[in-house]
Amino acid sequence: MPDRSYVIDQMISAKSIAARIEDLAREIKAEFAGTDRLIVVGLLRGSFVFIADLVRELDMNVEVDFVETSSYGNAMESSKEVRILKDLRGEIEGRDVLVVEDIVDTGHTLTHVLHLLESRAPAKLRTIALLDKPIRREVDIKADWIGFEIPDEFVVGYGIDFAQRNRNLPFIGKVRFTE
Ligand code: IMP
Numbered sequence: 714m715p716d717r718s719y720v721i722d723q724m725i726s727a728k729s730i731a732a733r734i735e736d737l738a739r740e741i742k743a744e745f746a747g748t749d750r751l752i753v754v755g756l757l758r759g760s761f762v763f764i765a766d767l768v769r770e771l772d773m774n775v776e777v778d779f780v781e782t783s784s785y786g787n788a789m790e791s792s793k794e795v796r797i798l799k800d801l802r803g804e805i806e807g808r809d810v811l812v813v814e815d816i817v818d819t820g821h822t823l824t825h826v827l828h829l830l831e832s833r834a835p836a837k838l839r840t841i842a843l844l845d846k847p848i849r850r851e852v853d854i855k856a857d858w859i860g861f862e863i864p865d866e867f868v869v870g871y872g873i874d875f876a877q878r879n880r881n882l883p884f885i886g887k888v889r890f891t892e
Contacts, residue, residue, distance in 0.1 A: 715875055715876045715878070717890050717891075717892060718890070718891045718892050719875075719888050719889060719890045719891060720889050720891055721869060721870070721879065721882070721886035721887070721888060721889070722886055722887050722889055723884050723885075723886050724863065724866070724868060724884075724885050724886055724887045725861055725863075725884060725885040726884050727871075727883040727884045730766075730843075730860070730871060730884070730885065731766070733860050733861065734763075734766050734767055734770055734860070735770055737767070737770075737841065737858050737860065738767060738770035738771050740858060741767075741771060741811065741839075741841070741858065742771060742772075742773060744839065745773065745809055745811070745837075745839075748773070748809040748837075749774065750774040750775065750776055750808075751771070751773060751774065751775045751776070751809050751810075751811060752775070752776045752777075752778055752803065752805055752808050752809065752810045752811070752835075753767070753768055753771075753775050753776065753777050753778070753810075753811050753813060754777075754778050754779065754780060754801065754805075754810055754811065754812045754813065754830070755777065755778075755779045755780075755813045756779075756780055756781070756782060756812065756813065756814050756815070756822065756823075756826060757779050757780065757781035757782075757799065758781065758872070758874070758880070759814075759815030759816065759872050759873045759874065759880075760813045760814055760815045760843070760872060761872050761880075762871050762872030762880070763813060763815060763843045763860075763871065763872055764777065764813045767813060767841070776803065778801045778802055778803050779799065779801070780797065780799060780800060780801060780826055780829075781797070781798040781799035782795050782796065782797060782798060782822050782825070782826065783795060783796040783798055789867050789875075792821070793819070793821050793851070794821075795821050795822050795825035795826075797826075797829065804833070805830060805833050805834075805835045806833055806834045806835065807834065807835070807836050808835050808836060809835065809836050809837040810830060810835045810837065810838050810839070811839050811840070811841060812826060812827065812830065812838070812839070812840045812841070813840075813841055813842075814840065814841070814842040814843075814856065815842070815843055815844065815872055815873050816842065816843065816844040816845070816846065816868070816873065817842045817844070817845050817846065817850075817854065817855075817856055817859075818846050818849045818850075819849055819850060819851040819852065820850050820851060820852040820853070820854040821851065821852060823840060823842070823854055823856065824852050824854050827840065827854075839857045839858075840856040840857050840858075841856055841857060841858040841859070841860075842856035842858075842859050842860065843859075843860040843861070843871070844859075844860060844861055844862075844863050844868065844873075844885070845859040845861070845862045845863070846862075846863055846864070846865055846866075847862060848864065848865050849865055861885075863885075866887040866888075867887065867888045868885050868886065868887050868888070869882060869885075869886055869887075869888055870882030870883070870884050870885045870886050871883065871884060871885050873885070875888055
């Protein structure tokens with residue numbers, strides 16, 4: 714449980730997220746037009762809502778798989794050390810893969826996962842992040858598609874948590890401490 718009280722101010726509405734996902738899905742379908750079965754890999758747990766909405770906009774053959782990395786725990790600070798807690802169930806060699814991340818913050822998580830997946834020789838490896846906080850970047854990485862660029866705020870909702878809370882909000886909100 715967070716030990717300080719906070720309120721959540723809406724930053725991106727559910728409607729704006731849905732509209733943006735429609736556009737992103739169009740671009741992704743064009744990029745993978747020749748792909749037989751795309752493997753969509755969600756990074757747990759923050760991407761679970763995003764990936765659910767995104768794959769339902771992709772009217773093409775997709776498989777869904779997940780990777781879980783060590784996360785912030787209950788703190789708001791990022792960690793340079795990324796550990797794989799759960800690996801893919803399936804093989805990706807020679808396959809087309811789309812990695813789905815909730816937020817690219819320092820960039821360590823996405824960099825680590827991409828290195829791991831690249832070492833397994835996929836045919837094509839692309840990335841999408843719902844949110845990007847470029848000002849926080851510590852390693853030089855950018856997702857191929859980004860839903861929204863946001864300032865240096867701590868956000869929750871639409872799958873994203875603060876100490877495991879608020880994942881079920883339908884919108885993205887920013888945390889504002891009240892004490
Ligand atoms: P990075 O390794 O610093 O890029 O961190 C990526 C991960 O940190 C994301 O997948 C989120 O799980 C978490 N994260 C980064 N910013 C926030 C935030 O504003 N709210 C909640 N989680 C965040």
